[in-house]
Amino acid sequence: MTKSLIDTNSAISVDCAVFGFDSNGLKVLLIKRRYPVDDLSADDLKLPGAMILENETLQDAAARVLKESTGLKNIFLRQTTIFSDPSRVSPQELEWICRYHNITTRRVVTVGYYALVKLTPEIIAYTRRNGARWVDIDMVRRLIMDHMDILGNALDILQKEFTHTPIAFELLPRKFTLRRLQDLFSAVLGIHIDSGNFRKKILASGLVAATGEFETNVAHKPAQFYTFDKSAYKKAMKEKFKLYFLDNWYY
Amino acid sequence: MTKSLIDTNSAISVDCAVFGFDSNGLKVLLIKRRYPVDDLSADDLKLPGAMILENETLQDAAARVLKESTGLKNIFLRQTTIFSDPSRVSPQELEWICRYHNITTRRVVTVGYYALVKLTPEIIAYTRRNGARWVDIDMVRRLIMDHMDILGNALDILQKEFTHTPIAFELLPRKFTLRRLQDLFSAVLGIHIDSGNFRKKILASGLVAATGEFETNVAHKPAQFYTFDKSAYKKAMKEKFKLYFLDNWYY
DNA sequence: ACAAAAGTGTTCCTCTTACACCCATGA
């Protein structure tokens, strides 16, 4: 019986594109690669990631990565795509991986995830302590291996989901102004939005509830704070969704 | 140095939900599981699948499965989701897999794919010779392991993509009537569609070109055949796509 | 003649778009 050609010696990793939003726009969390021995080219940037452990789900592994890199649990987390090109990891990279993790494997297949985080001073402090940084999405230049592809893919999927699913609220604090929500849509989708129409559409959707609280110390009429009304959303989803089946095809 | 807990002994498989469309509706290709030794419960149904080989991409593996099960190359093929629950394969199943494939592994993670096939008499004959069958999507009762989940997930994704991307044409012959296209949308999305409005919308989209050929031997006014105008589609995609950013949210 | 589906047209109505305009606040 000849030796099977089936690959039973794959290590599987997860890599997470963690998105945050602040007044300067959309950010992604990047970390510096660490080396076990020497520290050559120690400013290589990468997405947070990890190898999956025995008896661990991919989702669990991704959640573990998020916990380590941001200190947060219960973060919005979605699978994107698998990157399985046998040449995605060069022999040198493979050697680094094996040494760093103390494993032996011929191949590493990675599963992309994207996560959405509500940026707070605490989280920024936490990530800074870990040597991670929140980089403006337009300023990301070079990442190790195929992490640039993984990030680009995550961003594509984020944009699609943004237009169909109310995940925007995952990037905002509990209370937010409509302008802030509008800026978020603008930043993620890269488009200009008329604020009058945006306001009407959002309010008509019923997804958002007024709090009665207002901004203070702003050099214009104070804006009201709103919250995401999850129950209204769930109720709306139970009704049959209207089908604009030929509108807005992308790709 | 303690033994690493990192899982370096995963086998990775692909499982394909292959969809076809005929006059009776949407079908999926199912095969009988084969056993190396005995043939107990030999009518277990499953999706076509395979283990990935060394130096093989997941996409390649899925394409290989499609080639084997339908005889076709260059089929529409898209990744869906990874199923990585450590308990998705029971110990007995794992033993069957290892014996069948002549491998040893502790764990099998599978990657879902869905494929769209233009059903022709030749393909139906080919698949029948292979012992595979095209089962009405509503008639699928029980599949092995978590293949029911994989199929359900593929169907969800198919429905979403159907409304945003012109993949419908992948399921139709090169020339088709608008009624046929309408029936396809109806079948996949499970909705009633007004044929007058559908016709106008499709024609207005410019995605479809009249051939000047007509049906024959039908007991009603013969319908014209149309073809999918891929170039018009690509051109349309280069223009900025209109954004109905809060319409039709699902989930 | 009739059934059945092709194909066209029309009406009503909702939603989008693009603005104008007033309001409240800090500088």
Added chain:
DNA sequence: TCATGGGTGTAAGAGGAACACTTTTGT
């Protein structure tokens, strides 16, 4: 008083939903 963004209103037009109606074929 001015700049700035909050917040409301409106008019024009595009597009969707529902349905009536004519056309062309086989039986």
